[in-house]
Amino acid sequence: MTNYEIHKSPTHFVKKRFKKNTLAVISVAYVFLMTCLAILGYLIMPDGSNFANDGLLEVPRKGPFFTVDVIRERKNTHVPTPSILDKLINGEESKYHEIPIVGTPTISKDSVFFILYPGLEKRSLRTTRRLKLSLPLISVVKPIYASPSEVLGKNLAHNFIIKPKSITYLDENQIIRTIDKDKLEDEFWDKCVETRTFILGTDKIGRDVLSRLIFGTRVSLTIGFISLIISLSIGILMGSLSGYFGGYIDKLALWLMTITWSIPAIMLVVAVRLALQSEGIWVTFVAVGLTMWVEVARVVRGQILSIKQKDYIEATKALGFSNYRIIIHHILPNILGPLAVICASNFASAILIEAGLSFLGLGGPPSMPSWGTMIKDGLTELTPTGHWHLIIFPCLAISLTVLAFNLIGNGLRDAYDPHSKTNN
Incomplete structure (x- = not known):
C-alpha cells in the first residue's frame, strides 16, 4: 500500500x-x-404505441427477422402529437393503419391496388390473387373526414372530389384542402409504403x-x-x-x-x-x-x-x-x-x-x-x-x-x- x-x-x-x-x-x-432501455422505452421501441399493442393480425406468430411489406393507410381521426415527456411515459398513437401486403402496390385511376398478405389461413401465392384489393389513393395518404358532410356538396358518396389534375377533400377537422395528383402519388411512395422487419418476431396477434x-x-x-x-x-x-x-x-x-x-x-x-x-x-x-x-x-x-x-x-x-x-x-x-x-x-x-x-x-x-x-x-x-x-x-x-x-x-x-x- x-x-x-x-x-x-x-x-x-x-x-x-x-x-x-x-x-x-x-x-x-x-x-x-x-x-x-427502460427509461427510453417508447422512444426506441419499433412499436411506440401504448403498451406496444399495435399488432398486425395478418402476421401472427412469425419467427425472428420476419419481413413483410405494408401499406400505411392514414387514419380518418385526428391523432394529436404528444410532447417528448408524454411520449416517453405513455407512448404515441400511430397516425396510420398498417396493411400487410404481398409484392409492390400499383396506382391506377386514382386508386391503390395491392395483394393482401395471406395471413391466418396460410394461403398459397396462387390463392392470394383472389385477394387483390383497392383503396382510393386520397384516403390512403390523407385523413378524410369520416362522417357524412355537405361541406363539399350534397349527395357525395365520399368527402372528396376527384378532378383531372387535383383532388379536393375534407380533412379530419372538416377543412377543405386541395392537392395535386402528382404530389399525392409522391407522398404515397414516401410515407405510405415501407418494409417492416420484426427482429424478434411477432406474438399471437401480430404484435412486435x-x-x-x-x-x-x-x-x-x-x-x-x-x-x-x-x-x-x-x-x-x-x-x-x-x-x-x-x-x-x-x-x-x-x-x-x-x-x-x-x-x-x-x-x-x-x-x-x-x-x-x-x-x-x-x-x-x-x-x-x-x-x-x-x-x-x-x-x-x-x-x-x-x-x-x-x-x-x-x-x-x-x-x-x-x-x-x-x-x-x-x-x-x-x-x-x-x-x-x-x-x-x-x-x-x-x-x-x-x-x-x-x-x-x-x-x-x-x-x-x-x-x-x-x-x-x-x-x-x-x-x-x-x-x-x-x-x-x-x-x-x-x-x-x-x-x-x-x-x-x-x-x-x-x-x-x-x-x-x-x-x-
Whole structure:
C-alpha cells in the first residue's frame, strides 16, 4: 500500500476491489444498458404505441427477422402529437393503419391496388390473387373526414372530389384542402409504403416481440426499484428499533417478521388487491415490497446487535447523543456493506416474484407487456414444431437480469470483505 492510498477512505478500497471482479463489472454494465432501455422505452421501441399493442393480425406468430411489406393507410381521426415527456411515459398513437401486403402496390385511376398478405389461413401465392384489393389513393395518404358532410356538396358518396389534375377533400377537422395528383402519388411512395422487419418476431396477434420485451424491461426494473424502496424503508426501521432497543420492541418486531415471512407472496398480493380494491400494476409493486422487508430487517437487526456493543457506540452514549443520532450517523453507515448485498439480492427476487405473479395473471393489466405475461402467452402458443421465440426471449431476459443482480451482489460482498477468497 502506497503512502497515497493510506489517506484514502474505505470506500476507495471497496471500489478498487469491486473493479477487480470482472463478472460484477460486466453485470453493472448490463444493468446500466437495461436501465437505459427502460427509461427510453417508447422512444426506441419499433412499436411506440401504448403498451406496444399495435399488432398486425395478418402476421401472427412469425419467427425472428420476419419481413413483410405494408401499406400505411392514414387514419380518418385526428391523432394529436404528444410532447417528448408524454411520449416517453405513455407512448404515441400511430397516425396510420398498417396493411400487410404481398409484392409492390400499383396506382391506377386514382386508386391503390395491392395483394393482401395471406395471413391466418396460410394461403398459397396462387390463392392470394383472389385477394387483390383497392383503396382510393386520397384516403390512403390523407385523413378524410369520416362522417357524412355537405361541406363539399350534397349527395357525395365520399368527402372528396376527384378532378383531372387535383383532388379536393375534407380533412379530419372538416377543412377543405386541395392537392395535386402528382404530389399525392409522391407522398404515397414516401410515407405510405415501407418494409417492416420484426427482429424478434411477432406474438399471437401480430404484435412486435422486441417492443414488448423492451417495455417489459421497464416493468421489471420499476417493480424492483419501488419494491426495494418499500422494503428498505420498512426493513431498516423495524430492524433498527428491534436491534438497538431490544426487550419488548425486539419481541414484537420478531413476531411481525415471523408472521410476514409465513405469508406467501401470492396470498399477500390477493389480500392487498382486496383491501385496496384495485388491480393496477402499482398493487403488485406494494405487495412485492411488503414481502421482502423481512430480509432487510433481519440483516439490520443482526448487524446492530453486534455493533451496539462496540466501544465507540458506548462513547456516543456517554457523550449524551440521542438514540436517533447514534442509529443514523454511527450505526447505519457501518452496515452499508451487508445492506448493499441484500439490496442486490432483493432486486433480483422482486423481478422473479413479479414474473411469477404475471404468469399467474396476478400482475398488471393483461394488455401491459411484462416478461411473465409474455411467457404465459407464449406457452399457450408453443407447439413441437415452432413458436419457441415467444418463450425463449422473455426467459432469457429474466435469467440474464437476475443473474446480473446476483453477480453484483457477490461482487459487493467480496468488495466489502477484504479477507474474501476472491480478493486474495
